[in-house]
Amino acid sequence: MRQLHGALVAQSLHWSEAQDVPGWQRAMAAVHLEDEPILEPPLLERMAIAAAGASNGDYLLSGRLLSVLFWMLGAAPLHALARRHHGRVAAMAAMAFYLLSPFAVLASRSFQPVPLMVATMVAALWAIDRHDEAPGRRRLAEAALLSALAVFIKPGAGFFIVPAFAALAVTRRGARRGLLGADSLVFAAVTVVPSLSWSLHGILVSRSLKGSLSLALRFDLLSDEMFWNGWLTMVDKVLGLPLLAASLFGVALATARLRALLLGLWGGYLAFAFVFKYHVSTHDYYHLPLIPIAALSLLPIVERLTAAIPARAYAVAAACAFLPLWAAHRAIDVVPDPAPSLKRVEAVAAAIGHTPRVISVSDDYGLALAYYGGVSSVSWPSMGDLRLERIRGLPEVATSERLEKMLRERDAEYLVVLANDELAAQPDLQTEVARRAVLAEGNGYKVIDLRAGAR
CATH class of the missing domain: 3.40.1010 (Cobalt-precorrin-4 Transmethylase; domain 1)
Structure with a gap:
């Protein structure tokens, strides 16, 4: 359903701007754009319009193909980030999990901004980790610009990126200098201001985000059993409770810098869930950022398995080879x-x-x-x-x-x-x-x- 929203926005934008469309299409486009709230900047929709020529004018297909492409591209910075902290086998396992876990296979084919946001978020985390290791203006600019892009694509990315940067900064420089240092303040401003401008426009001017704000302010939902049951159900669907437990155990085994990064990400996820209470208990794709977070959290476990028993490396490789078949089976069942x-x-x-x-x-x-x-x-x-x-x-x-x-x-x-x-x-x-x-x-x-x- 969410991807039909994106396809309709793309179709309507094209019909409203093209010169060679019938009058009824132009009239319907005006009505559709008035009826459909544009929740995020229509970056993916604009790209789908440009790519629709290759899909015979099928905006839904072009948008889905773009989501697949961006999700796959996100594997590169994830591998690079994992490689900065662990060995080749562990990094390959993290990349395989990101690409081939069943929910990722499904969600990455959906025409909506979340796959693009997550892929850009992973690139931002890689840049943040590089800056933390060797701070400098150029690396800070790279981290801030990639983070700003991810948060502009979908503001929810800020709940993961900003705490990750802050956790690393506090670990390196202490609480006061880490949070109030010039680098941190510049990073926060560059990351948040563009998206904040869009969000304020959606709340105060277009009113498209007014409903989301009212739900975010309903703190009584935290005492609703349906919220907690729904949240647990969504996490089980996206990640699986055994993998959730293993991921949290992996955080405890991580080295200091990786643990700080992971604590920032998991803490940000909790804050994200407590703000978007209704959506995290009813919308599975709101949990898609858990895929790369879990992939990074499992790194220490995979590293220990392969180091303690070298032969297990072959078992890991075999498991990675089996994942496509498992993912395809799960995907076919639900399409x-x-x-x-x-x-x-x-x-x-x-x-x-x-x-x-x-x-x-x-x-x-x-x-x-x-x-x-x-x-x-x-x-x-x-x-x-x-x-x-x-x-x-x-x-x-x-x-x-x-x-x-x-x-x-x-x-x-x-x-x-x-x-x-x-x-x-x-x-x-x-x-x-x-x-x-x-x-x-x-x-x-x-x-x-x-x-x-x-x-």
């Missing part, structure tokens, strides 16, 4: 076939045309309908959205009142149902749908005509 969804969207677009006067009941906020069908819609809240409204402390709204408001604000003419399970979970909505005429119906979709009113 859905998009064909049925596309057929439903095409059927709906054929029935109602390219129009923004639509309310959609779907499991992707109407993104597939918009991207593939050229139909813009306002999304009816799912059961998860209704729960989020309660978390935010919003007053409960009756289904009939909500529908009338959406009809009025959107001037809606059609209600499109693409998620029958959501419709079944909301009996009051079912009642409202049953009171209106069906314009078109097929396998997995239903189009309700709102123009004639309720019966």
